[in-house]
Amino acid sequence: MPADPSPRTAPSPPSPSSPPSPQNRGSGTSAVEVRRSSRRRRTVSAYREGDRTIVLIPARMSEAEEQRWVGVMLDKLAAQESKRMLGDTELVARAEWLSEQYLGGRARPASVRWVTNQNTRWGSCTPAEGSIRLSHRLKGMPEYVVDYVLVHELAHLLVPGHGRRFWELLEAYPRTERARGYLEGVVAAGRLPHLPGAGTGTEPD
The missing domain is CATH 3.30.2010.10 (Metalloproteases ("zincins"), catalytic domain)
Structure with a gap:
């Protein structure tokens, strides 16, 4: 497996070192906000905050990697949520x-x-x-x-x-x-x- 950040979802408080970059991506009507942090080395995490999804990534990540990991984390959150629904x-x-x-x-x-x-x-x-x-x-x-x-x-x-x-x-x-x-x-x-x-x-x- 490539040495990419390992995805994990965590409702942890954000600690961005650079301004957040909101994106018009999302699950359903939810907007996505990407926050980069120099303190993050390998991990990517995401959580829901009201009608937004917050994705936390390492500051060094490229734009292409950011787009890929946003998609991965949206799917991961959606999969977790679907387990709790729909009998x-x-x-x-x-x-x-x-x-x-x-x-x-x-x-x-x-x-x-x-x-x-x-x-x-x-x-x-x-x-x-x-x-x-x-x-x-x-x-x-x-x-x-x-x-x-x-x-x-x-x-x-x-x-x-x-x-x-x-x-x-x-x-x-x-x-x-x-x-x-x-x-x-x-x-x-x-x-x-x-x-x-x-x-x-x-x-x-």
């Missing part, structure tokens, strides 16, 4: 909210639940029943990734298959490409087996 009841409420937000409320799932028998799919749905199932392997992933899979399956309640009209619906969700990239990274890391005829394995069905 089956919350999944239904979340799906209904996402439908209203991105699909005009047209997708109305009858049930949404976690399942443990989907090892080659992130999600699936049965339009005739209005049921959506999410793989338990999504638990602990960033919230925007779970939301993407939910929106993906909600869109299938309206449009079967993965044609142009389906992807036009998905364009309404602003973090589609980032979520797909995250899932592709999981596959690349070898955490999801590739099956013959299953494509990349990164898309819900």
